[in-house]
Amino acid sequence: MAEEYLLDMNNISKQFPGVLALDGVKLKVRQGTVHALMGENGAGKSTLMKVLLGIYIPETGTIRFDGVEHKHMDIRSSLTHGISMIHQELTPILHMTVAENIFLGREPLRNKFGWVDKKKLIKQTQALFDELEIDFDPSKMMVELSIANMQMVEIATAISYNSKLVIMDEPTSAITEKEVSHLFRMINNLRDKGVAVIYITHKMDEVFQIADEVTVLRDGQFVGTKFAKEIDKLGLIAMMVGRELTNFFPKEDAEITDVKLEVKNLTLSGKFKNVSFAVHKGEILGIAGLMGSGRTEVIESIFGIYPPESGDIQIDGKKVSLKQPMDAIKAGMGLLTEDRKLSGLFLPLSVQDNMIYSNIGKYVSKFGLNNKLIHEDCEKQRIALAVKTPSLFQLVVNLSGGNQQKVLIARWLLTEPDILILDEPTRGIDVGAKSEIHKLMTKLAQAGKAIIMVSSEMPEILGMSDRIIVMHEGEKAGELSRADATQEKILQLASGEALAI
């Protein structure tokens, strides 16, 4: 009897320190089908795929692929088994040709001295392209291609390995609509050839356009697998969010008074357009939306990192011009960036040095810096935020993620900002530090600060925000009050649906 499923992952569990990332998850994919894998950030999609590729070894469960049962997969043999993955971030060798990229490490040779047979290499690639209906020159340099065409090359590479299963991780996050339809034709083409595709996405529309089946994960658990025909968007949203909301994030009441910051019709082409909102003193404004929806871009633009092309920014009712972060800081703003390693921390420097950089002007005295004052101020912050470090002179790289985050918050508190923008304030930090940061946010709001918080975590957005705006593809899709907001409504807005009233 033929196998019903090409891939049958059963009861997969994966434990990381402090979190059960996967808890008895199953995933069954039929040959020649497109299987969408959905779930919010942190639902366990990537972890599951890493288990499938053999990057992680699961604690329990079995993986049956192509009729062979494995305890776990081996990263080196996943390609030869016939599994290939097209990552969200493509990593081609830019200064080699398309053909060289595809046949990297297995180039046709002219002789045993390792001379590459370039003609044959191009011919092989062309044949592959013809088969897949890809119409650009295989001898082009990779660097000349658009992201969409680079994806095509990756797909061609997968096919050249005779992959039976191709995993695509949010392949449409960086390409245009026209390119999406080409990609979908390509995926249909693969399906017709009997290849199975696991399609990871956040976008509901795509699921119904391309997928045969869909599996939903939530918080590391298997929620269900449905035929795409048997379910609609609302049903899908219900599967994704059906979670008990514990009152993990208690924002306590703070007196909300005047408008502190207002932005009108902010536009930056290719990033966001016509974004307007206001935030009041004492208020926490949550900004929700999928990755790539323009959330981070909007707030970084307000902060002057790349100023908007048009639109107004007003502070206390007065129009301000913020051309660089320095201007924003002078105007009383602080920005905790999304990626603390990339754009926040000075890793080779001490905790104290990391705290003072936004506020160094205060410590300049006639003879060098006022080290005593620096130390006093930093010590106050260390105590107030309960930063766990043996000393302020400890290198920041030696601290845990949560404590590093506190150091960065301390940096902005030292500037005594009126407006605090927090981008993913608790990403990747432990539960204890998380709740401490949430308590601190309440305290700051109570002290009359205006706070903007961008977050991908639904409970955090719902628990901490007084008001929520939701972004979708660079535009403000809607605004919800704390009382009105539900997970369903946020997800609907974030995926571009009009709210059912």
Added chain:
Amino acid sequence: MSTTKMPAARSKKGGFNLKAFVNKYGILLIFIGICCLLAILTIDNGVSIFLKFRNIVNVLRQSSVIGIIALGVTFVIITGGIDLSSGSLVAMIGVVVATLSKEIYGLPIIVPILAGMLLGAGAGSISGVLTAKAKIPPFIATLGMMTIARGVGFLITQGRPVDNLSEAFQVIGQGSILEIGKNFFIPFPVIIFVLMAIISHFLLSSTKFGKYTYALGGNEQAAYICGINVDRQKIFVYAYAGFLTSIASIVLTSRVSSGQPSTGVMFELDAIASAVIGGTSLQGGIGTIGGTVIGTLIIAVMNNGLDLLGVSSYWQQIMKGLIIVIAVIIDTMRHKNKN
């Protein structure tokens, strides 16, 4: 992510943390070790030639030119950049300074000195602007400056050295103070080196300028978000390096009483080596002036000691290369532990 890594040998209050001590003062210990070894190896008739006052002063004087350059290069490397132009700038500035201090012109000594400083700071600023504003990698920007400066030096002098400098100017490099009898004196170049080292140390460790220097090398993107004027800081740092190079050039020109368009070859690499041996990380964000001074002295002492021991200069080159490589290996291993 969620585990706090603590130093393995945790120091209790009042306790002694050997690992941290070696980490911090390792290069100083190595320097002292080398000195002790040389002191013993050069004993002749019961007297250590290496430890003779005259020899020590000699070592310091010889190291002063590279040492002064290395101070500025340290700033540049801490920002994550590199400066290859120092050697050529020494030559170019040297011929200009020498020309202005010729006996026959009778200009006051301050004229060549100021002109040299301006030229150095100006050339440095140009490298800085190329890096900060035109976004050219510092390696390329300063490689261009290196080649141009070398050419300009030859062009001005038509390849000939500039001689017959004024007596007053020659004092800078050849004079000394605190002469007590015949056997005790401190040459001016050593004084200038020490002075520049103290100023640089203060700048780097205790001022906004210094903190910004570290910030650039530590994380340029974060520095920008913290409101630091990243471009201006970069230009200032390269200008400061150029300024120190001009001081080195003035000292050298005065000491040899001649502006030589062909001098200074490889000085930039010796200066970089001094900084690196002293613990400055080419990744940026890490380094101290104290370390660079020790790095300079290690190279100078090695050369001197091997000379005294009669080891050929070919071997000296090989030893220097080995020290550089070993210093960087130690540095890399130290960093690996952290990540």
